[in-house]
Amino acid sequence: MPDLRRIIFDCDPGVDDALALVLALNSGLVEMAGITTVSGNVSVSKTTRNACRLLDYLGLDVPIARGAGRPLKVKPRHASVHGTDGLGDSRLLPADSSRKVEREGATDFIVRTVESGVRTIVATGPLTNIALAFQEDCNVMNRLDELIIMGGAVRAPGNVDSLSEFNFHSDPDAADYVLQSASVPKVLVPLDVTHKVLLTPADLSEIGDSRSGRLVKSIVGRYQKGYADSGLAGSPLHDPLAMGFCIDATFLKLQPMYLRVETSGAYTRGACVPEERPWMHKRANVRVATGVDSRRFLEYFKKTASR
Ligand code: RIB
Ligand code: CA
Secondary structure, eight states, rough: OOOEEEEEEEEOOHHHHHHHHHHHHHHHSSEEEEEOOOSSSOOOHHHHHHHHHHHHHHHHOOOOOESSSOOSSSOOOOGGGGOOSSTTTTSSSHHHHOOOOOOOOHHHHHHHHHHHOOOEEOOOSSSSHHHHHHHHHHHHHHTTTTEEEEEOSSSSOOOOSSSOOHHHHSSSHHHHHHHHHHEEEEEEEEEHHHOOEOOOOHHHSOOOSSHHHHHHHHHHHHHHHHHHHTTTTEEEEEEEHHHHHHHHHGEEEEEEEEEOSSSSOOTTTEEEHHHGGGGGOHHHHHHHEEEEHHHHHHHHHHHTTTO
């Protein structure tokens, strides 16, 4: 039996963040050392409440620390495709939660938890908390073995603007800071691959009637319709794919790149800017997922979510 991989899950639940949480918990290969929440798909009050609601429903005791209520510099913006509550306005989940979150904020929680020995972070929201943690104590944070990030669009269209993906557009300063200043092994899981992993209504019907399966089916409906209205054949499993890489790295093919993120462009805020001129001699600062074993990951997701 392989050792459990202890991780911090920094997220903005968010329907697909919730699916990533189910995948991690059902995989039997991940130990959730903590969940930190950030303003993103919905406000940080709602993302924090959603993390509590999900753990209440799943009956799990994982520390939750509330994070940044706004990006480093730009104004917060949210995503309607996740519904008003951020979890597809699901009626299956309790409307609220009385669960107590950690007294310390996400930044302190992340630094203390890395200091205590956790060496992997999976980040599926805007990177505000991650940037603040590195700014607070980069000596501790540079102990990380791997920082897995869902975000960006490198050689694929954006989903917020022609070149911009939601997490990077929401906090471009944090994304650029983390890519350029966090000197730890980073893996970026961009729209280039997540838009190739679409959960269709037919896939959804194959998910079993377990407690997790019922949760998945109850929160995906609105999310699936939102994407269908924009012409996609299914709902992209953005965050589950990033978590999938944490569970089994063979789902993705990676390419080292030197990436920067545009922080102020009128049409390009949040865009990924790869440096590919060899004479600039820029050392890669991230490994970018450029290929995905879509069919195998989708089958793994459906099987694991049905447990
Ligand atoms: O662009 C997709 C990403 O933005 C996902 O992480 C989704 O949850 C939103 O946070
Ligand atoms: Ca997310």
